[in-house]
Every structure is written in C-alpha cells, then in structure tokens.
Amino acid sequence: QKEVEQNSGPLSVPEGAIASLNCTYSDRGSQSFFWYRQYSGKSPELIMFIYSNGDKEDGRFTAQLNKASQYVSLLIRDSQPSDSATYLCAVNHGSSNTGKLIFGQGTTLQVKP
C-alpha cells in the first residue's frame, strides 16, 4: 500500500463545474495535509493546507479532512481552464515529525472550455 494515494486521472470537467480531487493516506499519525498545484515543467505551488477535521475554504478552493477515514479532498468551484494542472496531495510524516512531506502521484485535472 502506498503511503499517499491519489487517482492519477485525468479528471475532466467542463468550465464552471466543481472539480473534486481525492487523496487517502496510510499513516494515522499524520498531522498536516497539503494540496499543491503543478503545471507541466514547473514547480509545485501551495494551494491549501489543513490540520483539523472538517472543511477549510479559501476562495474557490475547499479542503476537506477526515482523519478517521484517513481521507483528504480538494474541491475547486467554478473551474477554469487555467486550473488545468496536476494536483499533488502531500502529508506530513507524522511519526517522524520532521516536517518531511510524503506526496501522492498527483491527479491530472483538465478543465474544458
């Protein structure tokens, strides 16, 4: 079992729709959860972080965390073609507590005009 799992996609949604990206993790001691966006050939860009169970909203983005189910998701409302990228879920390695991030393989999102 991979430590952080994501569906590689591609996930295709029409412009204006809600895109839902999902991630599961195996380490129950994980404390911090991050979503990064990576355009092809570019570096990861931090989108959201969440530490507590529940929802966290920032503009068109909502992160959701359920520690009991070891599940974290990212919702993108009113998706735009410029949102087309690979979205990386990252989890702080809780047992070592060093801040080391474990990344999923990423989900490719395509927003079609």
Next chain:
Amino acid sequence: NAGVMQNPRHLVRRRGQEARLRCSPMKGHSHVYWYRQLPEEGLKFMVYLQKENIIDESGMPKERFSAEFPKEGPSILRIQQVVRGDSAAYFCASSPGGAKGTQYFGPGTRLTVL
C-alpha cells in the same frame, strides 16, 4: 524576489562528472528540504536540513549524494559521479520551521546526464 531561489535552473553533465545544485531559502526561513522528481514519477523526499545540521536524510541514496546547509550561504545538494538515472528535476523547499510548517518550493533544477 522573496521566494526560494535555486540555481542553476538547467544543468547538463556527462556521466562521471559532479553536479552541484544550490538553494537559497525564503527570507526568514531556516529549514530546507530537497525533493527529487523523476520523469513521470512523483516527488520524493531526499533530505531535510537546518543551518549546519542534517536533520533527516532518510531519502538520500546511500552513495554519491550529499547535502549541506552552511552557516553562511545557500544549501548545496551534491551528486558525485553522476549516472543517467540521476536525470531528474530537483526541487528545494523552505519553511519557517515546526512540524506543521508549510513548505514553499523553488523553481527547481533540471539535471540532464548525457
């Protein structure tokens, strides 16, 4: 530019040469992380450093790879006797510290080994 800086952005080496990758963290950040992204693969943690200390090197290959973060100057990731399998994008990230500290990535160094 207050962001994480990396240089060079592109580096070409022949097999057997040495590669030196540099990273300057964001202003006010004292924690540096190195990650590697192989073609068509995810980001993999390599090493975590604070000034003059290696905190966690659990992701570093056992041979040929080393990292430092001196008291003065940038963090350096050094790869000796490069092989074609070392071709990848190497990203540096910095954070202000703490286990929950968010990490901000630099633009990366694309290493190509001929």
